[in-house]
Amino acid sequence: MAQSDTSTTSRVEVAVAELRRRGERITPARRAVLEILDDPSLHLNAEEIVARVAERAPGVHRATIYRALARLADLELVTHTHVGGSAAIHHLAEVVLRPDPPHTSHAHLQCTTCGRVIDLPADALQSLVTHLADDLDFDFQPEHTALLGTCSTCRRRRS
């Protein structure tokens, strides 16, 4: 119900096929998680995923969702992003979203005032990534952290 167009269904299938290929088990819980995450516009945390999975696969325990997300992250099919202080958000990895290389991940901005999460194209951070790699030999992975600040709406409203 989350997504009904064919391109979307195929994303879940890409992930499922990948699980199968690697000898991982396809369970109702895992499939449900993948289906829920199959909406690039959402920024769901574990709690919200639990709630949505409950709608389509009742009885799935919270701990199972956490374990499924952890396993899928290990397999690099799902990524999680830490947002300031609150629950991490999850989405399908770029490998699944866009099977064609290069798998340039996208990043997130989060407004500390209203909590809104904004997607950020990867190339906006590319020069910083390069800079940190060259100067400090630090492999910055933008997809793992949301950049905190104030969004345009809240900025205008500010005292």
Next chain:
Amino acid sequence: MAQSDTSTTSRVEVAVAELRRRGERITPARRAVLEILDDPSLHLNAEEIVARVAERAPGVHRATIYRALARLADLELVTHTHVGGSAAIHHLAEVVLRPDPPHTSHAHLQCTTCGRVIDLPADALQSLVTHLADDLDFDFQPEHTALLGTCSTCRRRRS
């Protein structure tokens, strides 16, 4: 004991004077927190601050430290940085560290493998800040989030 040179003492005094100027109360707990934070090389989380405060001002409760840190942050004398998933780290605000404008904050990198926190000069992020402000009207505040990735040491060690 954390710092004994005079320049350091004066930083605490700058903060204390500022508290006084604004009619805030100077309590043993608050002073202890400021003294603990008066070491720019440390990246302490609340728990570690609690432990260190206990050494110099026994009996100060954990909740008091959290409240002191929150109050000091409200007053913009202390800043906290969210590091991926784990406890936030705190330090004196630039206003206190370097009373002369411009108060360019510094940012933090954190290695997701070893947990090490690395300071990053503000100018490394300046162009990104400008870019986000110009293109998205987003006021990115680098001091509030650590950028996650892999440090040089762990990078070499990687499989």
Next chain:
DNA sequence: CTGCTTGCAAAGTGTTTGCAGGCCC
């Protein structure tokens, strides 16, 4: 004295884990 601060305890989030049973392959 006035009321901001503290201590204490308890609750609130977000996430992880040990164990026994269940189901995928």
Next chain:
DNA sequence: GGGCCTGCAAACACTTTGCAAGCAG
């Protein structure tokens, strides 16, 4: 049918909060 996955409950890490007593100004 072997072993990964799940459900359940409890523990865990981090942080917040209500209330009464305490101390700064």
